[in-house]
Amino acid sequence: MFARSARALGLGTIATALLATSMPAAAQDDDEARIRKLEAEVRALQRKVFPGGDGRYFEPQITAPATGTTTPAASAAPSTTAVTDILARLDALESQLQRLTAQYEVGTNAMRLLEERVEALEGANAPPPEPVVKTPAAQPEPVSQPDPARVAAVQAITKPQTDDAGDDEYSYGFRLWEAGFYPEAQQQLTLFVEKYPNHSRTSFGRNLLGRAYLDDGKPTEAAPWFLRNYQADKNGARAGDSLLFLAESMIALKDTNRACIALSEFGETYPALATGRLSGQYATARSKVSCG
Template sequence: MIAKFKAPFTIGRAAICAGLIAVAVPAPAAAQVDNRLQRIEAEIRALQRAVFPGGDERFFEPEITPQQQQQGQTATPQVATSALTDVLARLDAIEQQLARLTAATEVNENALSTLERRVIELEARAVAANPGNTSATQASTGNGSTGVIPVPGEDETVEIAVEEDETEAPAGPTDERLAAVQAIAKPATGDAGDDEYVYGFRLWDAGFYPEAQQQLALYLDSYPEHWRRSYGRNLLGRAFLDAGEPRAAATHFLENYNSDPTGIRAPHSLLYLAESMIALGDTRRACTALAVFGDEYPALAAGELLDQYSGLNGRVDCE
């Protein structure tokens, strides 16, 4: 567990310090120190509200106490000091404690972000290593989900479960369909991986969705590190979505986002994931996917993908 600290500083103590200053020092200096006290007090209160909402001293031991401040000070010869010097020394100690608390908070946030990214990467690798092992996938997610999507502004993650689509095996293609598929030329540019992807794209573009699914799956299996892999996973999901299989499509869209959130087609996959969830009547998970897209890709949400994003938002009622 990552340690958290609370730095209490009450209005009463600030008022007492301000009163002492007003008596012991001239008005301009008293006003300056009083302003510093009020500023530090406001910063500490704001930081406490952000880090420890509803904090209670029964659960969080105070970081700043008079005893700790005295112990932390270096022993110096007893000299006569003015009230202003004493107050300034206390302010310096408070500012040091505030800096420590702020640094600890930043370390905690960075550590949590790193752990979250690591969990997503490990789940994506497990799915990629065992694409057909549904029991292993269920064990890693608890309910058959292929991954998790963090929901902005919430403390927990929402799992988007994608169940296996149990359908009967389709009948074999007709001679006419075989001839039409064979008429689609496979490119030969010298980049074997790119040729496989482009051939799958041509099959999808021609409306041969089952053939495109098979070709794109072959491409991803044969060239897992190819530069078009983000395109391939996204297009494979679209081949299922366009074929009227939104549940299978959602599996590939979610895998594309989880495998590489920075991939060129990861944001597109989130939008198509939302569309798949809408087709399945799952408004909650559709809203989750849209919320993540808007939070992580604001430039695309306001630019290139604005029309698709706005259209999907208009199809669901997200609170």
């Protein structure tokens, strides 16, 4: 273990020394002098790493040749061998470093190619985007065309032409209601009560407008007109009628409480109508509800 550590330390230090001295050596033309200098550096490093001059792993320090006993060639051979070994190791390290660098570059390139393949596979396996379903714009409901036969029948009802324009408007609405054209009567009578609020026929008009809705199966729309006609003028020609029809509208709406209130008020306010012209209608309405 110590021998291998010493070799590794010695090799690293020698490599540093060689790099540090490469520039001065390059300036010399004498190869022999360069080798001798390297030998001296190796010997100096040897003394530091192995104090005492232990020669088990490196050649001991080479002393100057004695006169007449050792030739220069013989004394230089060990040093030349050591330097050659060092240079060979450095070449091996450089070659190994080049191989590692090449392997790293190959590995990096392979990793890049692998990442590209993974990205391509992920893109291929990704679920396709859900199609955007556009909701078609709502189309307006087609306007229903009036029945030609109904149009002809309504047109067959003539509108009176007298000196009293207000009375003519009311009479035309009455004729439409009497013929069973309730929507047309509603439109005509609304026109009349709005245009002639103080006409002598206005009480008739509001009451008949409520009846046009009630007969058309629309008690919710009918009730306000009956109540309005009663409250506007309790002495009006059709105020009593409107109060009784208001009770019938509440019965149709299954509002027993309000129906009983309207019937009670009708009996108290209009006793003559309750026992006379509207007695039959009054009795029928009372039979439909149970008032306490």
